[in-house]
Amino acid sequence: MWSNLPSDLLSNIFSYLPPHSVPRAMAACRHWRDSARSATRRHHHRRRHPPWFVALPTRKNDSYFIHNPIENTWHSLDLEHVPSLIKPVSTIGGHGLILFKTTGGVAIRLSVCNPFTGQVGQLPPLQKPRRNPAVGVIEVSNCPGQFNVYVAGGMSEAGSGGAASYEPTLEMFDSGSKKWTIVGSMPVEFAVRLTVWTPNESVYSNGILYWMTSARAYSIMGFEIGTNRWMEFSVPMGYMLEFAAIVPRNGQLAVVGGVDGGDVVVWEMGEGGEWNVIERMPVELRRRFVGGSIKCVGIEGGVCLYRDMVSGMVTWRRGRNCEDRWEWNWIEGCNWVSGRELENYSIKGLFLHPNIASCPFI
Template identity: 25%
Template sequence: MDRAAVEPPPRKGSVLDAKIWNKLPEELLERVLLYVPLKSLVRFRCVCKKWNIYVLEDTFTDLREQVSPQRPWIVMTSTRDSMFAYDSGLGTWHDVPIPFNAYSLHVVAAAGGLLCFSNAWFHWPIMFVCNPMTQKWRQLPRMNTWMISTVGMAYDDATATFTVLVCGRLEDHIMITEVYDSKSDVWTLSGTPFSARKYGGDISLWCDGIFYCLTYPFSTLCLLSYDLSQGTWCEVPIRMPSPIMSPALVESRGTLLLVGGLEEQELFGIQIWKLDTVKQEWQELERMPLQLCKEFEAKMVPSKPLSCFGTGDSIFLSIPTNDYMPALMYDLQRRTWNWWPVSDFPATLPALNIGQSSGISFEPRLNAHV
């Protein structure tokens, strides 16, 4: 048989025929956009005003969440004008631009698709809140806090507003709590926190209407809560697992989780507990398999404890280093463990991140308003 007779005719060009694509049915266009990766969808907003408005509508974003739920991104490093984040859904790394000069700033909190940047842990800190997908941002007014100890953030989908909780010290070292409301654009002095001995942790988690944080030092570990509606702190009357190494709190779809290392009979292990709010006790949820524990322990650096963070159905345990940062990912739904990829990781980490928060997870969204 003549080979030329069965081969398809050569393509006339790679340019799409506008007469055809301009007539694409709306239903088909929507179906395509629902499955487009978020980073590509951000670029598609520039095609025309119609697309820009369409992908920001609540009906589209709600439907996209149902058919193509967004897996969390992990912000690992930040520089003056960009941040490096891991997309756990696609298994790739993204270099995301920051729409303001972030010199000496790093991400300290996340909620509802928004990131809070600050030079926290410096005197007279400043704060910015940004949606990295839309590149919209605002600088928060100056607060009274002289030195920050803990930052927390919450996003209200119903009102499209966000709240930032800051606890720290005044210049005379008196403990202070301040709450920022994006609707009024002001900081409000709130409940008096505990003494410095009972207060610590650099991130507070928002879970079911309450901010939670752990005490520091961990030798006197207990769970503290801040009721935003009442403006009051209290110590949660619950017995903490002991002893526990590098404890960390994680919020997963309205449930508070505790993650930490354990040493039992000279064996290293990592365990996950969930908070039973009815019985007021921590219940064991998962233990890392023994072989993975051995691999994880072999990579650990004695002077740098493991770091844990997560959102949605994902928990990440990383080992801070000066170069590649190995991390294990645990899927709460599938109950699976996996190392994240080595390829495309930044050659070196900015000095700003070393010794501080080594990862913050968030679920990027186009419809999160700043």
């Protein structure tokens, strides 16, 4: 019976499979392979499945590690297809892509990689070469497979006088046209703070692209896409937080922060920029986890707090059976993979939804 089902019906069935089961279905026969590929192209966001956590070493390493939340297992993948002298910036999570940038004090170049297929593609050079700008990503919801990358601030190339300066412009890359466009200017003080104090994680919500400064007191910089207007927002308890990160949640902007004394709190931005406490990490997880240098990463559908490779992680995810309910869970660290013991080291954590469909941009 299965061999005689129409391709469109098979494709719809395969779209409900968890990501790690799709390759197994594709290996059955040519008919299933073609139908599964169609499913990954048509349902590339796969929002019904929880995002996967990717652990990339902050120092040179030949492999990275990924956690399958459905089977609660760790797996290793090699980095041979990723060029050297680059480091991860963020993910284009719904497309299953990791965004990388060049290192070494040179003008920034960006590239994307699908860790499951090995596809790598480099973005063209920016119109204005710059070093260490803030980078933000927006996934184009009404154009499947397309995304925009924003680059703000950064140090410009040294001019004839020999001195570099801060670049007070913002550029946007459109994966559809594969071109960079200068979309507007920005206050110089914003360019300075985005260059010096802003990590590359960004959140897009309700027409505004947000970045958070990394120095106390924490603050949030926002760029309204439709009006080219820059804004600044306060962070709740900005002076008291031991760590803080912005994350998306149900289409809104949220802040996850650790308060002096061990409490971990989640705030959500309401109307008028007001912050409301919506969640706290359970006491039993807080006692088990809090302490040391804590990092946080988020994507629609999940937030993860982590320290390093083996210490374990705490996740706060949308429930599998009830999307309106979010659940806290503990995940053991990655100590063993494929029968070998791993050493502990610092990592950069990212979230993505695995996708084995070919990326139109690449």
